[in-house]
Amino acid sequence: MIGSRLKTLVALAGVVAGLGLVAPCPLAGAGPSKHFILANGLQVFLYEKHDLPLLHVVTGFDVGSKDESDATSGLVHLLEHCILFRGTAARSGAQVGADIRRHGAYFNGSTGQDLSAFEISLPAEYADFALRNQKEILFGLELGQEEIDREKEIILEEYSQMEDDPERSAADLVLQALFPGHPYGRSVYGRREVIETATAAGLAAFHRRYFVADNCAIAVVGDFETGDMERRVREIFGPLARTGFERPDFPMATPLKKSSSRRLERDVREGYLLIGFAAPDYNHSDQYGMNVLVEALGRGINPLLTGFLYGQRDSVQNVSMTYLAFRFGGAAIVSIKADPKDLAAVERAAVSFLKRAHSASFSRKDFAGLEAEMAAFDYLEMAKNQIRFATGRAEESGLHLAGSLVRYMLLNTRPDPGRYLDAIARVDSGDLRKVASRYLARSEYAAVSVVPKPPRSR
Amino acid sequence: MRGPAVRLLVLALASLVAAAGGSGRAAGPKGPWVNPPERFILGTGIPCIYQKDTASPTTVVGLFIAGGKSAVPAGLDGLAAMSTRLLLEIPDEGKVRDLMAQATRLSYSCHEDGSIVLIECLTEHLEEALRVASKIIQQPLISGLRVGRAKELMTANWKTEDDDAIAAARSAALRAFFGGRGYGSALFGTEESLKAIDRKDILAFVRRFVVKPNVFFCVVTDLERDAVRRLLEAAFDSLADGEAAALPPQEPALPETRDINLEKDTKQTYIGRAYALPRRGLADMARGTLLESLLGKGPGSRLWALRGEERLAYSVDADLTWTKAAGILVAYLETGRAKAAEAAKALERTLEELGRDGIGEEEMTAARTMARARFLRAAEAKTPRLRTLGLFETLGHGPDGAAGLLEEIEAVTSSDLSEYIRATLAPGRALSLTVGPAGTGRSPGGPSCPD
Numbered sequence: 027m028i029g030s031r032l033k034t035l036v037a038l039a040g041v042v043a044g045l046g047l048v049a050p051c052p053l054a055g056a057g058p059s060k061h062f063i064l065a066n067g068l069q070v071f072l073y074e075k076h077d078l079p080l081l082h083v084v085t086g087f088d089v090g091s092k093d094e095s096d097a098t099s100g101l102v103h104l105l106e107h108c109i110l111f112r113g114t115a116a117r118s119g120a121q122v123g124a125d126i127r128r129h130g131a132y133f134n135g136s137t138g139q140d141l142s143a144f145e146i147s148l149p150a151e152y153a154d155f156a157l158r159n160q161k162e163i164l165f166g167l168e169l170g171q172e173e174i175d176r177e178k179e180i181i182l183e184e185y186s187q188m189e190d191d192p193e194r195s196a197a198d199l200v201l202q203a204l205f206p207g208h209p210y211g212r213s214v215y216g217r218r219e220v221i222e223t224a225t226a227a228g229l230a231a232f233h234r235r236y237f238v239a240d241n242c243a244i245a246v247v248g249d250f251e252t253g254d255m256e257r258r259v260r261e262i263f264g265p266l267a268r269t270g271f272e273r274p275d276f277p278m279a280t281p282l283k284k285s286s287s288r289r290l291e292r293d294v295r296e297g298y299l300l301i302g303f304a305a306p307d308y309n310h311s312d313q314y315g316m317n318v319l320v321e322a323l324g325r326g327i328n329p330l331l332t333g334f335l336y337g338q339r340d341s342v343q344n345v346s347m348t349y350l351a352f353r354f355g356g357a358a359i360v361s362i363k364a365d366p367k368d369l370a371a372v373e374r375a376a377v378s379f380l381k382r383a384h385s386a387s388f389s390r391k392d393f394a395g396l397e398a399e400m401a402a403f404d405y406l407e408m409a410k411n412q413i414r415f416a417t418g419r420a421e422e423s424g425l426h427l428a429g430s431l432v433r434y435m436l437l438n439t440r441p442d443p444g445r446y447l448d449a450i451a452r453v454d455s456g457d458l459r460k461v462a463s464r465y466l467a468r469s470e471y472a473a474v475s476v477v478p479k480p481p482r483s484r
Numbered sequence: 485m486r487g488p489a490v491r492l493l494v495l496a497l498a499s500l501v502a503a504a505g506g507s508g509r510a511a512g513p514k515g516p517w518v519n520p521p522e523r524f525i526l527g528t529g530i531p532c533i534y535q536k537d538t539a540s541p542t543t544v545v546g547l548f549i550a551g552g553k554s555a556v557p558a559g560l561d562g563l564a565a566m567s568t569r570l571l572l573e574i575p576d577e578g579k580v581r582d583l584m585a586q587a588t589r590l591s592y593s594c595h596e597d598g599s600i601v602l603i604e605c606l607t608e609h610l611e612e613a614l615r616v617a618s619k620i621i622q623q624p625l626i627s628g629l630r631v632g633r634a635k636e637l638m639t640a641n642w643k644t645e646d647d648d649a650i651a652a653a654r655s656a657a658l659r660a661f662f663g664g665r666g667y668g669s670a671l672f673g674t675e676e677s678l679k680a681i682d683r684k685d686i687l688a689f690v691r692r693f694v695v696k697p698n699v700f701f702c703v704v705t706d707l708e709r710d711a712v713r714r715l716l717e718a719a720f721d722s723l724a725d726g727e728a729a730a731l732p733p734q735e736p737a738l739p740e741t742r743d744i745n746l747e748k749d750t751k752q753t754y755i756g757r758a759y760a761l762p763r764r765g766l767a768d769m770a771r772g773t774l775l776e777s778l779l780g781k782g783p784g785s786r787l788w789a790l791r792g793e794e795r796l797a798y799s800v801d802a803d804l805t806w807t808k809a810a811g812i813l814v815a816y817l818e819t820g821r822a823k824a825a826e827a828a829k830a831l832e833r834t835l836e837e838l839g840r841d842g843i844g845e846e847e848m849t850a851a852r853t854m855a856r857a858r859f860l861r862a863a864e865a866k867t868p869r870l871r872t873l874g875l876f877e878t879l880g881h882g883p884d885g886a887a888g889l890l891e892e893i894e895a896v897t898s899s900d901l902s903e904y905i906r907a908t909l910a911p912g913r914a915l916s917l918t919v920g921p922a923g924t925g926r927s928p929g930g931p932s933c934p935d
Binding site (some may be wrong): 075076077078080083110111119120122123124125126127128129130131133134147148149176179180181182183184186187189190191292293294295296317324326327328340341343344363364365401403404405407408411412414415418419421422423424479 | 517518537539540541542561574577580584585586587588589590604605606609633635636637640641643644647649677748749750751752776782783784785788789791792793795797798799818819820826850851853854855856857859861863864865866
């Protein structure tokens with residue numbers, strides 16, 4: 027083992043939840059935990075949670091669509107599928123599946139812009155199986171062309187499913203449009219032609235490079251005793267070799283130079299609109315302000331943007347806002363459902379409002395006079411309380427927590443970021459205006475709407 | 485403003501109800517929790533299911549209202565959901581301000597046998613959240629203007645449901661098994677039914693069901709029981725007495741037309757087979773839950789082979805909805821147009837083989853383990869657990885229902901389950917569901933579901 031930088035890590039910081047959403051790390055008040063790094067470079071976080079006899083293990087690697095090129099776009103996603111479902115040198119994919127079932131496990135993976143993550147959640151009595159299974163599938167992958175070809179067919183079905191889903195397809199396109207020329211500008215789903223022509227040799231090369239101990243972090247959350255779990259983790263993952271892996275560096279995403287609006291026609295009945303703005307990256311000090319701003323504008327009861335749009339168009343029925351913090355950039359995304367015929371007007375209204383958000387009054391203290399102060403909605407307080415609530419909620423789900431810890435271990439570059447909720451508590455109304463000015467007022471945006479196909483072309 | 489954010493949870497309550505049991509911790513009559521749920525009667529006469537959970541400083545309170553889709557009169561589809569939605573209209577800015585600042589969440593969902601109003605908050609704000617929410621709920625503002633807006637929301641909701649093949653197919657299955665009435669009515673209504681509903685219908689629905697004999701609370705919190713009791717009694721002190729609603733169980737029946745096709749110009753085709761399951765008590769629920777876990781829920785399941793081995797689909801699963809009268813099980817996959825016919829045939833073959841051959845000991849053990857683990861995962865966070873506890877109370881099994889289900893699951897043998905599967909999946913009991921381009925999803929050689 028190498029370090030034991032934590033206990034302090036436990037008291038730490040804003041970590042990031044699944045799908046890149048910035049979420050608070052809820053580790054403030056709970057059970058024993060430990061962070062350590064094995065001699066081979068693998069980072070480990072153990073966190074005891076004893077309310078149910080469950081164990082959650084998330085294993086992450088610093089490899090995502092950012093690490094692909096046009097010629098390899100989609101390979102990380104394909105690799106994720108092969109790792110999960112296509113077996114190892116010791117077991118076939120069907121055997122892995124049968125073992126997963128025998129142990130009552132939830133078993134899944136995800137590919138993002140920055141990271142790939144692999145999850146297993148099962149009764150705590152099967153801890154040993156969970157750790158050994160994950161080690162074998164992640165580090166013992168054996169790829170045959172026939173198995174890869176089988177998985178390609180399934181990936182292409184997933185691709186079609188994504189294209190049928192108005193919100194997923196719009197989100198994918200908004201993110202591509204927000205980062206032109208940057209590695210984040212490639213779809214995490216990849217290109218069909220790359221997937222169709224992928225070879226075992228090409229995938230194996232990708233796997234050999236990135237799926238190594240010194241590019242990996244494991245979080246184990248659940249019903250265990252830390253000392254015992256540390257012994258198991260060291261015994262199982264300790265023998266993996268250190269490879270000297272060096273993480274490639276990428277440029278920070280630059281602001282979008284020109285706004286874009288794209289309209290897709292699908293066989294849908296409702297209208298769907300997503301609008302994206304560039305936002306701070308995972309380690310940027312503006313992340314706290316952006317977290318609070320997103321809550322104030324587009325989450326909870328009657329946030330600012332929602333209230334404004336409801337007042338503009340009766341057909342607006344659903345408005346929400348999300349902040350995605352990546353390692354080399356970020357995105358603030360507004361999602362709206364409305365009558366398709368109103369979408370263009372709703373887009374104009376939403377963008378106009380967001381560009382003026384830097385002059386909004388977020389707190390009662392922004393108003394002069396006691397009466398005005400008492401009458402005003404306190405969006406700042408609301409947003410902070412929503413984040414505290416979300417923090418509490420995150421404490422309840424072990425898998426969510428483990429995913430957040432893995433993201434933190436792999437994405438954080440700050441030596442001492444401090445407690446996330448402390449940083450949130452310090453955000454004031456002026457910070458929100460500053461962030462709104464920097465990322466919304468002065469920035470271009472990317473919008474994608476999905477509307478019903480005209481009847482004749484259905 | 486339009487009122488609170490409303491989270492519409494169309495998915496079946498029952499998907500949360502798998503089975504559980506011990507795994508190091510006692511799985512006895514009190515189930516897997518450190519603090520088992522308990523039931524008591526408030527001073528107001530309203531039952532309360534309470535569970536203490538200190539995992540987070542948050543509280544979730546559910547007001548469970550009887551009726552739901554089962555109480556919707558013919559032609560007034562959407563009435564239960566719309567009435568519940570209107571309970572959450574916030575009448576004045578002062579109350580909006582209070583709820584906003586505390587970050588209290590108010591939401592609703594409507595299901596087959598009832599509706600749920602959820603109040604979620606930081607526990608430190610519970611007293612204030614209950615004070616404001618109870619006023620809104622006990623003195624709902626159901627004006628013509630607000631009814632009009634609620635209809636717009638319902639319209640948007642059914643359109644969104646239509647855009648989701650899995651949700652649309654599930655609704656179609658319920659509609660078919662229950663003849664388009666009650667459980668089979670459209671959750672968010674139809675263009676016609678929404679036109680037909682007027683303010684008087686909503687007021688009558690609220691006056692009938694939002695009364696003491698037809699509601700109960702479910703609370704999962706880090707607060708002590710006595711504090712919860714005191715807060716609920718103080719806040720909900722003016723619900724009307726009313727009369728207990730008598731809602732006879734609605735039995736499912738296979739319709740004459742067993743081939744339901746919802747045409748959509750999509751790349752993927754949804755192909756499903758739906759079955760009605762008996763529900764006479766926890767023993768039936770245990771068998772149904774095991775069958776659901778056997779068919780779907782990830783690698784190693786029967787349906788997974790259609791993905792992993794036969795490469796016929798990305799998405800395969802089984803979902804089960806429990807009502808007071810029955811369960812509705814849907815086994816499904818989603819596949820591309822070119823593979824749809826082959827996939828439909830493979831789905832039928834899988835179900836027929838399981839129905840014909842039953843299962844062996846090894847698969848039985850795995851299904852039991854999977855069902856137990858699924859229950860634990862579904863019960864980990866407070867809100868989904870509250871829904872599960874509420875479902876058991878709604879179905880008449882009380883706070884020990886979950887633990888009882890675990891015991892029943894442990895008691896099911898492979899021969900019991902094989903017999904149950906043979907009866908359940910017998911040819912002629914299936915409803916065929918297809919959502920996708922015209923002509924796809926039919927297995928070659930004839931009708932999907934022979935009599």
